[in-house]
Amino acid sequence: MIMRFFAAMLFAAAGWITQAHAHGDVGVNQGQCLMKLGPDTMTFTGYQPQKSREQFCDDIPDAGPTIITLDAQQDELRDMNLEMRVIRDVGQKDDTENLEANTEYYSPPKKYKSGTLTFEHVFPQEGKFIGLVKAKSDDGAKEYVARFPFSVGLTQTREITIAVFFGVLALVGFGLWYRHQFMGKKPKA
Numbered sequence: 027m028i029m030r031f032f033a034a035m036l037f038a039a040a041g042w043i044t045q046a047h048a049h050g051d052v053g054v055n056q057g058q059c060l061m062k063l064g065p066d067t068m069t070f071t072g073y074q075p076q077k078s079r080e081q082f083c084d085d086i087p088d089a090g091p092t093i094i095t096l097d098a099q100q101d102e103l104r105d106m107n108l109e110m111r112v113i114r115d116v117g118q119k120d121d122t123e124n125l126e127a128n129t130e131y132y133s134p135p136k137k138y139k140s141g142t143l144t145f146e147h148v149f150p151q152e153g154k155f156i157g158l159v160k161a162k163s164d165d166g167a168k169e170y171v172a173r174f175p176f177s178v179g180l181t182q183t184r185e186i187t188i189a190v191f192f193g194v195l196a197l198v199g200f201g202l203w204y205r206h207q208f209m210g211k212k213p214k215a
Contacts (some may be wrong), residue, residue, distance in 0.1 A: 059083025063161055064170025066100040086178040089149045096159065098141035106161040106168070107135035108143055115154035115175060130155060135162065152179030 059070040072082045073093045086092055098104050112131040113121060131147045149155075159172040 060099075061096065061159065061172050061174065063103065063159060063172045064168070066098070066103050066161075066170070068099060068103065068159070068172075069095075069097045071095045071097075084174075085176050086149065089152050089179045091146065091148050092178075093144065093146050096143040098138070101141075103161055104139055104141045105137070106163050106170075108138055109133060109135040109158075109160040109162070110143060110145060111158045111160075112147065113156050113158065115156050121156060121158060121173065135160070149178045153177070 061068045061070045070083055071094070072086060073079075073095075074086070074088060074090060075093065076091055077088055096108075096110070098108075110131070110133040111129060113125065113128040114130055116124075116128060118124065118128065130149070131145065133143070133145055154175065154177050157172075157174045157176060161170045162168070
């Protein structure tokens with residue numbers, strides 16, 4: 027009975043953590059933040075030089091000035107028009123819903139022969155956002171879209187929530203173990 031409870035809690039925790047860390051088309055591979063854009067990839071790096079020298083690849087630690095660099099790994103993307111948009115996540119059903127009103131940052135389509143797209147933006151407040159990167163060929167035959175949700179200034183809240191969850195889980199587990207080990211046994215006559 028207790029083992030079934032722990033197994034169920036472990037699976038629930040694994041699903042919850044996976045959901046909490048879902049970042050769309052951005053992930054980490056061999057120490058690099060990679061974004062999947064169609065069959066191609068771009069590296070993704072963010073900095074907040076006024077706050078720290080550390081780089082990030084998913085959530086932005088604080089509101090304020092931020093530099094984000096995207097670097098195409100394949101030549102195909104260097105020959106395509108690249109467009110970057112950051113929209114506020116206000117619970118819209120579709121990214122195009124109230125697109126202009128929800129746009130926080132927009133870089134119009136342009137070719138980046140060096141393969142590097144760098145933009146600076148001041149995030150005025152904490153919140154949830156969605157990054158959209160589009161690559162489109164000149165003839166319009168190929169179009170790739172990468173979508174990645176991220177947050178600004180909410181990383182500590184998520185880390186605290188995860189720590190509290192596992193702390194409570196450990197206390198419940200210890201209580202059940204203690205009860206089974208010491209309180210459930212009858213003294214020998």
